[in-house]
Amino acid sequence: MKVGPVLEVFKNLFKKPMTVMFPKEVVEIPDRNRGEHHLDIDKCSSCGSCARICPNNAIEMVEVPKELAEKYPKTYPQVDLGKCCFCALCEDICPKDAIILTTNVFLATFDINTTIKPPIIAE
Amino acid sequence: MTSTGKKFDESDFSMFFGPAHPGSGNFSVKVDMRGERVLKATADPGYLHRGFEKLMEYREPMQNAVISDRVCVLEPLQWNLVHAEAVDNLMEYDVPERAKYIRVIMAELSRIQSHFIWYAVMSLGTGFMTGFNVSMGYRDYILDVFNLITGGRVYPAGYLCPGGVRKDFPENAEKKILKLLDKVEYMRKFANKENLAWLARFKDIGVITKEDAIKYGATGPVLRGSGVSADVRRDDPYEVYDKLEFDIPVYDEGDAYHRFRVGMEEIEESMKIIKQAVERLPKGEVKTPNLKPIVQFRKAKGETYVRNELSRGEGTFYMVATGEKTPYRVKIRGPSFSHMIPILERLLTGVDYADVPAIYWSLYQCPADVDR
Amino acid sequence: MAVTEQEQTNLVKTLSSELGASVNPGRERRLWVEINPANIVDACMKVQKIGFEHLSTISAVDWLEEGRFELVYHLWSYQYNTLLSIKTKIDRKKPSISSINSIWDTYAETCEREIHELFGIDFKGNKNLIPLFLEDWEGPPPFLKDFNWREFTMKEHYKEDNPREKVYFEVKK
Numbered sequence: 299m300k301v302g303p304v305l306e307v308f309k310n311l312f313k314k315p316m317t318v319m320f321p322k323e324v325v326e327i328p329d330r331n332r333g334e335h336h337l338d339i340d341k342c343s344s345c346g347s348c349a350r351i352c353p354n355n356a357i358e359m360v361e362v363p364k365e366l367a368e369k370y371p372k373t374y375p376q377v378d379l380g381k382c383c384f385c386a387l388c389e390d391i392c393p394k395d396a397i398i399l400t401t402n403v404f405l406a407t408f409d410i411n412t413t414i415k416p417p418i419i420a421e
Numbered sequence: 422m423t424s425t426g427k428k429f430d431e432s433d434f435s436m437f438f439g440p441a442h443p444g445s446g447n448f449s450v451k452v453d454m455r456g457e458r459v460l461k462a463t464a465d466p467g468y469l470h471r472g473f474e475k476l477m478e479y480r481e482p483m484q485n486a487v488i489s490d491r492v493c494v495l496e497p498l499q500w501n502l503v504h505a506e507a508v509d510n511l512m513e514y515d516v517p518e519r520a521k522y523i524r525v526i527m528a529e530l531s532r533i534q535s536h537f538i539w540y541a542v543m544s545l546g547t548g549f550m551t552g553f554n555v556s557m558g559y560r561d562y563i564l565d566v567f568n569l570i571t572g573g574r575v576y577p578a579g580y581l582c583p584g585g586v587r588k589d590f591p592e593n594a595e596k597k598i599l600k601l602l603d604k605v606e607y608m609r610k611f612a613n614k615e616n617l618a619w620l621a622r623f624k625d626i627g628v629i630t631k632e633d634a635i636k637y638g639a640t641g642p643v644l645r646g647s648g649v650s651a652d653v654r655r656d657d658p659y660e661v662y663d664k665l666e667f668d669i670p671v672y673d674e675g676d677a678y679h680r681f682r683v684g685m686e687e688i689e690e691s692m693k694i695i696k697q698a699v700e701r702l703p704k705g706e707v708k709t710p711n712l713k714p715i716v717q718f719r720k721a722k723g724e725t726y727v728r729n730e731l732s733r734g735e736g737t738f739y740m741v742a743t744g745e746k747t748p749y750r751v752k753i754r755g756p757s758f759s760h761m762i763p764i765l766e767r768l769l770t771g772v773d774y775a776d777v778p779a780i781y782w783s784l785y786q787c788p789a790d791v792d793r
Numbered sequence: 794m795a796v797t798e799q800e801q802t803n804l805v806k807t808l809s810s811e812l813g814a815s816v817n818p819g820r821e822r823r824l825w826v827e828i829n830p831a832n833i834v835d836a837c838m839k840v841q842k843i844g845f846e847h848l849s850t851i852s853a854v855d856w857l858e859e860g861r862f863e864l865v866y867h868l869w870s871y872q873y874n875t876l877l878s879i880k881t882k883i884d885r886k887k888p889s890i891s892s893i894n895s896i897w898d899t900y901a902e903t904c905e906r907e908i909h910e911l912f913g914i915d916f917k918g919n920k921n922l923i924p925l926f927l928e929d930w931e932g933p934p935p936f937l938k939d940f941n942w943r944e945f946t947m948k949e950h951y952k953e954d955n956p957r958e959k960v961y962f963e964v965k966k
Binding site for chain 2 (some may be wrong): 809820822823824846847848849850852853855865869871874876878897898899900902903925926927928935936942
């Protein structure tokens with residue numbers, strides 16, 4: 299009878315398993331991971347480069363709601379997360395570093411109206 | 422026993438070894454059977470046709486680099502490299518040395534994780550579920566290193582772009598790659614052990630002779646398992662492969678078991694290449710200086726044909742440029758196009774039904790390469 | 794196995810005299826030649842005897858202003874480590890050319906099936922020209938340059954009052 303497999307089973311009884319108990323523990327997510335977008339509207343200069351370079355036409359330049367139209371008179375980017383492929387070309391091309399990609403990757407939802415992110419939400 | 426000589430028999434029927442089957446992937450084969458023997462097989466591709474060649478005519482080169490990794494889901498970094506080389510040949514700049522070494526390291530890591538998937542699906546097709554779980558688990562350690570360097574586990578979003586690479590390595594990336602190779606070494610020993618059940622099931626099945634392999638367009642492990650010693654990295658070298666040392670495993674028998682052995686012995690050669698490249702990695706820039714941020718494709722004219730050695734065979738790009746912002750014509754050839762339609766139909770005639778999964782998975786197909 | 798300069802110039806001379814046209818080298822290990830479409834089967838047979846036995850692929854390009862299609866046959870030689878690309882041009886209104894399935898059997902038939910479905914070119918001698926990827930398609934061949942795919946899909950599938958599909962109607966190209 300071969301001894302090799304039995305020894306290996308015995309060694310593996312005392313090792314840490316390969317899997318983690320999600321959602322109680324999460325594997326560590328590094329900084330470069332591409333997740334949800336975040337727009338800093340005070341830095342944006344409305345040049346429209348992000349809308350022109352997106353390969354899937356996911357960014358559209360819209361106007362803000364009427365209450366904030368005095369402070370922000372130009373058009374600002376609105377992202378449709380259903381069409382986005384999370385490639386980060388809009389982050390690379392922005393001349394003022396206004397749009398960045400965070401590490402939030404838990405974006406699944408049942409409601410289709412929450413997939414369109416407006417530039418600013420009136421409170 | 423039913424004979425295959427008669428024209429009609431009462432046990433004739435046809436069925437689909439189809440796209441929603443747990444043993445076949447996204448590809449469908451229609452088999453005409455008589456009892457337990459296959460009389461004729463017809464391949465039915467087209468479930469993943471997205472029209473890449475037409476999509477790339479309306480987008481600029483940097484946008485094309487981002488979508489070029491979705492041509493085949495099992496080896497995205499290697500398709501990025503083929504597209505980047507095609508655009509680099511049409512423009513007139515030089516790619517820096519550090520970028521070439523980084524491209525080789527990422528392409529070889531992608532080849533190792535693709536061969537682990539081959540071991541996993543070969544086990545799944547024949548009922549060995551432990552092998553599937555172990556090799557998919559070890560593949561996950563490689564995907565964690567990809568997440569650290571490129572920003573995505575499976576899709577790197579154009580990390581190998583025209584002009585170099587998009588971002589430099591983060592700190593301590595070289596140490597993490599060398600620690601990863603210790604874990605890969607355990608899985609390599611596991612995959613190279615002789616398995617008596619597979620020897621009994623796969624030997625002398627699905628034999629391709631040397632002349633047939635060249636005539637029907639086979640490349641990659643399928644060709645090297647039939648006795649032809651040919652590899653694009655050695656015959657038509659690209660990037661820095663002419664300065665690195667590695668061997669090429671070749672077997673003469675041409676059956677399903679030896680094609681699979683060629684694949685598993687290639688993992689050791691890839692580990693050698695990665696160790697040499699990490700030692701010799703020079704310092705410097707990673708992107709040509711006059712290219713930030715977009716490639717000026719209006720200056721490119723002419724046509725080019727680029728060949729690369731992917732993990733399944735030979736993958737090529739043919740690109741024509743006429744002085745506009747976007748390419749005029751792009752033609753892509755995937756390695757599974759010649760394996761899955763002419764060769765599979767020829768090999769499946771006259772075999773028993775129990776041998777069909779063994780032949781199917783030993784050709785190592787990716788249905789997205791056939792349809793693109 | 795690297796090929797020396799002398800062997801390379803000998804190869805270019807042999808090919809030029811066999812095919813009757815001038816062979817131009819591009820970058821290293823690439824050769825390009827252009828011939829008449831009526832001689833394509835003879836040319837492929839001669840070149841296969843010299844040593845170019847691996848057919849990589851067949852590509853088709855649509856030149857709309859000239860009014861012609863261009864077919865390119867890419868052949869690789871394991872003996873000389875060189876790629877030879879043979880280009881021919883055929884008429885666009887009634888496109889037809891002989892098939893090369895007497896040399897490369899069902900693999901050449903599959904490549905020609907794909908070009909017939911996407912560009913509409915007819916290959917004489919190939920009896921197997923059934924559709925490969927598309928099912929129940931009743932429009933013109935989709936990869937031609939004068940088929941406006943954006944108007945075709947917008948008419949059939951998209952509505953303007955859906956806020957997620959509205960952006961496709963405003964794209965300029």
